[in-house]
Amino acid sequence: MAENVPLHLAGNNAPVAEEVTLEPAKVVGEIPAELSGQFFRNGPNPRTGWSPHSFASDGMIHTVALDGGRARWYRNRYVRTPLYENPGVSRFALAFDPETSRIDYRVTTANTHLIAHAGRLFALEEGGFPYEVTPDLATIGAYTFDGALRTPMTAHPKTCPITGELLFFGYRLRPPYLTYYRADAAGKVAQTRAIDMPRATMMHDFAVTRDHVIFLDLPVVFDAAQAAAGGPPWRWDDGHRARFGVLPRTAGDDAPVRWYDIAPCYVWHTMNAFEDPATGIITVTGTRVPSLWRGGPEDVGGGLPTLYRWTLDPRTGTVAEAPIDDAPSEFPRVADNAIGLPHRYGYTASFALEAEPERSEIYAYDLADGGVRAVHRFPAGHTCGEAVFVARDGTAENDGYLMTFVHDRATDRSYLAILNAADPAAPPLAEVHVPVRVPAGFHGNWIPA
Numbered sequence: 001m002a003e004n005v006p007l008h009l010a011g012n013n014a015p016v017a018e019e020v021t022l023e024p025a026k027v028v029g030e031i032p033a034e035l036s037g038q039f040f041r042n043g044p045n046p047r048t049g050w051s052p053h054s055f056a057s058d059g060m061i062h063t064v065a066l067d068g069g070r071a072r073w074y075r076n077r078y079v080r081t082p083l084y085e086n087p088g089v090s091r092f093a094l095a096f097d098p099e100t101s102r103i104d105y106r107v108t109t110a111n112t113h114l115i116a117h118a119g120r121l122f123a124l125e126e127g128g129f130p131y132e133v134t135p136d137l138a139t140i141g142a143y144t145f146d147g148a149l150r151t152p153m154t155a156h157p158k159t160c161p162i163t164g165e166l167l168f169f170g171y172r173l174r175p176p177y178l179t180y181y182r183a184d185a186a187g188k189v190a191q192t193r194a195i196d197m198p199r200a201t202m203m204h205d206f207a208v209t210r211d212h213v214i215f216l217d218l219p220v221v222f223d224a225a226q227a228a229a230g231g232p233p234w235r236w237d238d239g240h241r242a243r244f245g246v247l248p249r250t251a252g253d254d255a256p257v258r259w260y261d262i263a264p265c266y267v268w269h270t271m272n273a274f275e276d277p278a279t280g281i282i283t284v285t286g287t288r289v290p291s292l293w294r295g296g297p298e299d300v301g302g303g304l305p306t307l308y309r310w311t312l313d314p315r316t317g318t319v320a321e322a323p324i325d326d327a328p329s330e331f332p333r334v335a336d337n338a339i340g341l342p343h344r345y346g347y348t349a350s351f352a353l354e355a356e357p358e359r360s361e362i363y364a365y366d367l368a369d370g371g372v373r374a375v376h377r378f379p380a381g382h383t384c385g386e387a388v389f390v391a392r393d394g395t396a397e398n399d400g401y402l403m404t405f406v407h408d409r410a411t412d413r414s415y416l417a418i419l420n421a422a423d424p425a426a427p428p429l430a431e432v433h434v435p436v437r438v439p440a441g442f443h444g445n446w447i448p449a
């Protein structure tokens, strides 16, 4: 029977049934006393116990509150979306109004990420509006930036550490296929710009620099006929050119996007981007696969994601590209105060196709030294997720912590691991053991109190 369970519901990918609020079972090591706030992690957790794909599963947020060297509580809650409220009803049926042909972007799983902006917390998923939640994980509701958001919103917006602006985009299946937004530090949308695109392509992430945003137009295209026939909406298209589009962050409506052709690939996540003010050269890093779903939705023949670098030269219009590492990894992150700026360090989690890989590691890259990889290896049977960098007050870029939920297969329980980011190979500074299992998930953040 177990062998019939699909990968996205197997092992620690299986959903949990209960919403709980519990005190931690135990703490191993010492929680840094300066950490006061909450670690949040979003992820898929189908309410019915089944979904056709992790992307279609209801969003559940898990949080651990830390204060003064103590772990206060753990809590998990679903995001109360229309999909959660109507279990088993199709997303299309809930979202699409056949009378008006309108799509209701409140219909979303909200299962991908959690961010804070302008004093609000948002659960995000790229097919719909953000959902505002409270620190206690009560759902407030869909959020549209006072009506300024007219499209879905990416789950990977970027907060500029210099201006405090929230830079983001929305992509969708009908024109305009791509829309760029810039919200100020107070949360007011200051700019909306439709980007001319020939078709809808699946755009999970983007990148920003101090002065530009970079869109990833890659060969995973929307196929309406395939979707109407009950197949997956997205497919690889060898005929679609892979390209990065560079737009000045504050561009007016007439400023063109400058497109740079790159070798065909798919990039779920960028690590970061930055520009050289003297030459205008833009460096983009991210986790790359050479292809995705080329032979159908089960095809992973494109290989596993690895960390990669593209260098865009505006003087020639050309791109130099090369791998940084050949070890499979995903969920790249940098320090929040390095987003869009030249940076030395970046972090990923090892990647394997098993639900509970035998080896699970955090990689800390020193990019100034050619991409040297420091490794934190968790014990056998322990599986980690995305490593979130949490800054200390110090000035060094890597002065801080890495936080991730880890599942222990032997006990079927989970813990929040807190690593020293400057010494990632060392044992965790602390493990906050929660008395339940935290399923594998997508992205999250540390939000100071």
Ligand SMILES: [Fe+2]
Residues within 6 Å of the ligand: 112, 155, 156, 204, 268, 269, 442, 443
């Ligand atoms: Fe993502």
